[in-house]
Amino acid sequence: MRSRQTRTAVLGALSIQPMTGYAMREAIRTTLGHFWSESFGQIYPTLAELEQEGLVERGEGTRTGSSTFALTPAGRAHLRTLLADPPQPDPPRNGVLLRLFFGRVLGPEACADLVRDARDRAERQLAGLAAERTDTDHTAHADDSPYWLLTISAGEHAARATIAWADETLATLATLAAEGHGGEPPTSSKETP
């Protein structure tokens, strides 16, 4: 069985409206993109599985060979149980912090580049979320929209936190650089005396 998380995402997507696998991938990428992702390789097998179990129904698509999937009553019930059981915390992996932790090897200037990149990404993220907020039609899916706004807000809080941290960090790194904690040179005199 595909992971419960993927099943949740797929059934959840269909709880908004029936759609094809392709459309689901697009919907997840654009709407859930700031906190979730699924690939075709997950979506199609999961849909097939859910169909076998009678949790989704395959209907006629708009073109030959395509099908729109829809939730069955059993599927909606199953989604409720999936949503109810506690989210499994995945092990944290932050590439920026990993590099920064070993920053002594790299030196303050290179670390500052790293942090500036992270800051830029957060800034763009923030702008993107603000755009989504204003662009989106709130009347179309009025019942779902308050919950959607909560996830947007989460993204904004996280991005602002990253920006604030980055600014503090850049100041710290500047003083570190001034104090002369330079990066280790490519060929260290300690290693080849």
Next chain:
Amino acid sequence: MRSRQTRTAVLGALSIQPMTGYAMREAIRTTLGHFWSESFGQIYPTLAELEQEGLVERGEGTRTGSSTFALTPAGRAHLRTLLADPPQPDPPRNGVLLRLFFGRVLGPEACADLVRDARDRAERQLAGLAAERTDTDHTAHADDSPYWLLTISAGEHAARATIAWADETLATLATLAAEGHGGEPPTSSKETP
């Protein structure tokens, strides 16, 4: 070859001080725990690989059969190149937001439970980081400690952001509940008229 990320973590750990595979696992879990994780199944094969490539050296351990690994000069040089190339962004997956997005199916009260849990975790995280900050001996690894503090700070910013978001969200969910957007009942009258 094991992933560059894992190699970076392993070489990085040895850049602080030589240690056994077992000790490395402990060090990563306790010190890098709030932003990174590695399991034995990754660490041992990676160490063997790096040894083959002459990037780490296996020395005598304190007991029979055990070995302490240390960085070679080539290993240190390789670590610098690994740290320099840009962090690969992994696809986001936030189980709490996934559940909240489909909150309409679950109802505002159950969503509030979810958010309260997330808030609790963030609060504990914050307390844990504060404890680490005060407990740790800054003189032992003085050269690495400023960079370590930057990662602690990142965790604190993120946790505070989660707490602030959770409080806002709980207020919003309370008004939603008051307006009567209850969860869908276990047996919907729409599905069985």
Next chain:
DNA sequence: CCACGCATGTAAATCGTTACATGATTAA
């Protein structure tokens, strides 16, 4: 002497992405 912590390693299982093969439909 025995339970627990230190220590190493492998095998299997899980989870997920990427790339490919294939074809229909539509807009230029």
Next chain:
DNA sequence: TTAATCATGTAACGATTTACATGCGTGG
């Protein structure tokens, strides 16, 4: 007509965790 987009699915690969098998050393 041809390129782009919609659409489905599979195969291969990669990354990572978990569980297991094994044994040394030490404190109670």
